[in-house]
Amino acid sequence: MNNVMQGKKRELSLAIAIALTGVSLSANVHAQQEGSAVAAPQIEEIMVMGRLRDASRSIIMERVEQPFAAEVIGIEQISRAGDSDVAMALRRVTGLSLVEGKYIYVRGLGERYSSATLNGAEIPSPELSRNVIPLDYIPASILESVKVHKAYSVDQPAAFGGGNVDIRTSGTPDGLVFDVSVGTGWNSENSGKGLRNLGDQGGLPSGILEALNKYQGNIQPSNIARFEFPGSRIPTPAQQLEAQRINRDLMLSLNRDVDIKQPTSISPDMSGSVTLGNAFDINNDLSVGVLANAAIGTSYSNSDQFEQDFNNPEETFREIQRTFTNESVTGALNLSLNYQDRHTISTNTYLLQDDEDQASIVEGYNPDFQQPSGRQRRTQVSNLEKRELFVNQVIGEHSFTMSDLDFLTVPTFLDVIDDIDLRWFYSDATATSEVPNSSSVQSLNLRNPQTDELISTSVNLGSSAQFAFLDLEDDVESWGYQFDAHFDLGFTRGTVSGGYTYSEKSRQYYGYTANIVVGPTGREGFPSDVFSDQSLADLGNGFSLNMGSNFGTESYIAGETKMASFGSVDAYFYDNWRVTAGLRWEDFTRGILPLDLLDYSGTSLNATIQDLEQPGTTAVLLGDDFYPAAALTYMRDGLFGTDNFQVRLGYGKTVVRPDLREYADIQFLDPELNNRVQGNPNLSFSEIDHIDLRSEAFFDNGDNLTVSLFYKDISRPIERVQRPGPQDATLLSFENAEAGEIYGIEFEGLKNIGRGFFVSGNLVLSDSELTFDASSSQTSLSRRLTGHSEYVVNAQLGFDSDNGQHSASLLYNVFGDRIYFGGRNQTPDAFEDPFHSLDLTYTYYPTDRISVRLRAQNLLDENREFYQNDVKIIDVATGSRIRLDLQWKL
Known part of the structure; x- marks a missing residue:
């Protein structure tokens, strides 16, 4: 293991050395x-x-x-x-x-x-x-x-x-x-029963790690014999049996308590939080402040899913039972030091933990497992993901008058500056995600075709049981500053701003997968029977253990740096006009190294290093450019009876870069809908030109109305597309289209309608279009952007009683259908149907310190549905959720 980790550190240093940006x-x-x-x-x-x-x-x-x-x-x-x-x-x-x-x-x-x-x-x-x-x-x-x-x-x-x-x-x-708050909740999909979550099963056994080092990444019996008996060109039967025994002991070290067939009761959601803070005066000029927050929560949900293949929905479909358990912990501590209300230094520390335990049973049919014959494919999956985000920040805000700077030699032309504000920050954040166990076992069910009664079940032949162990660590360190110098020239007043930011990011993503290869005998029954200690003690059943993922390379390391300088001028003319213009220079570099953790010879790493030396290598992504922004605003108080009215026209040029998972040449599983995703190291940047026109009217009673027009022209937009994959699973990847554009209009407003009632909401109407090169395998060479909805509606009806003891809101949200992924080779694009959400929140204030809140979410109990033409390829149950919270404030 030490050799492996030393290799990892060397590789990480190499990746960070590649990335020299900000x-x-x-x-x-x-x-x-x-x-x-x-x-x-x-x-x-x-x-x-x-x-x-x-x-x-x-x-x-x-x-x-x-x-x-x-x-x-x-x-x-x-x-x-x-x-x-x-x-x-x-x-x-x-x-x-x-x-x-x-x-x-x-x-x-x-x-x-x-x-x-x-x-x-x-x-x-x-x-x-x-x-x-x-x-x-x-x-x-x-x-x-x-x-x-x-x-x-x-x-x-x-x-x-x-x-x-x-x-x-x-x-x-x-x-x-x-203040202290406690809460509880329940999801309509839970019905009191769910699948058993397996919890933390301890991670990859140390014995397997030691064996990987000893046997140079290959723990199959034949390779074990080669290392254990180096003098034997052909191992004797006794030596082969000893190698098989060593392999079987490694198999036994895995936690094989993976059965989730028995339903278990589901408890209500529970949550609680405490917040405590105060400010203390040290003297007339100096004060300190502190605020601490701690919160915990546990939630449970069933989210069953139905899938079928567009090309063959009658034969290829599956039903997925899923149960999720989420446990969260939040800790926050904020400290501040304030001097004369002009200089403040504050620190923010946050610890956010969220563990998600998922258990699922997938039962379905495909051309190899046909329903008329009673042969059903069964896969049971358990997955625990332990996620954590830890952030430390130091932030400074300072306000200087020119008299504060008398000790400096200031040029006379700077006399027009009234004061200067300075802001700076330092942030160090680490995100980790650990999968200490993720098991998947594939079985064959025999069912009565007429009654669907289960006759028997057996684990599949071959590599049918996988145990995955993953570790992700992202570290981002960044700092920067910005100054704002306020000036007054008489005919104009405004602000000159400038600043600098820098950050560096490193990522380590390591994955191991252990596979139990099942032999022809001893595979009958549920996984708990097939992989019991008693069953595995029989060396004659032909079982063996090897390492390696069906997805291919699943590990990588990356380094990324970015740095930027920017400056702008924001000026007012004649009290009605405002002109803002600025320019940003940003330099970016990223290095990614896919890793084969089982390659102890270094062949794959040496090949990657050689690739770095070649022109046009895909292991390094870099670029620098200037990114301008400008806005012209007309303002007038009292126009059309408003308290404030303004019209703003803005322009900007930006870039969108592929993220690490999209760019890395690896394959991974998106857990939300259980789709495989393949990265594409040939992706390039997308450049965007933005134009915005916004009109805003604010009234003295709080009513407001906003209308906005927007247009975006995108070069080489990155799209999620379908790729050839397994017959009963969807494989997605990413591809640059040639060009794209999106344009639309937004409406937003709030109106008091009397008697304690008010309405507010917003509406977006938009369209988009992108085009692919004629050589692309995409079915639609011209279509909307992935994820784009032609309309989005949010509406709220609110009520507040005259005595202030009752408050209620009815909230409605819907988005238009949107492309989930682009189809290929005449297969149509996949769309997600509109999802109508209706939520109700009611709060009762029995005293000035106590509040009771009841929340009902997704009252319409709609499912998420995805279609290709008229074939429903995915149906996800979401359920309605009810929550009750009690809060007490000092």
């Missing part, structure tokens, strides 16, 4: 301040709506003051809707739709066209199958607000497609804060 992170870092407001019913005679509007006013003002289009949602709005995490909250933002309950599509562009930052800093993803962090991973309990940049500005990363989501966490409070 990351451009938004230097617009925010240290949020959270008050300790206690809401008493008698004060709330102006209604909870008043509370919501007061909290929203600062949010609206931030949105109004943005030179580029952005949406901001605050914690009051998130809490009102009953959203428990960032993903659920963003589902209600104009132009955004939620995919798989965790990934955000902005203006019809998939998750690769979106990015997420935490307080302005890049964070890695603990998700094995995605390079972007799942937004359901960030709990609402640590939030202050979420800002969605829908138009590019030069202080943001140049890797900008549909938008950038900046998650802004709670800062230290101004006074004492203490």
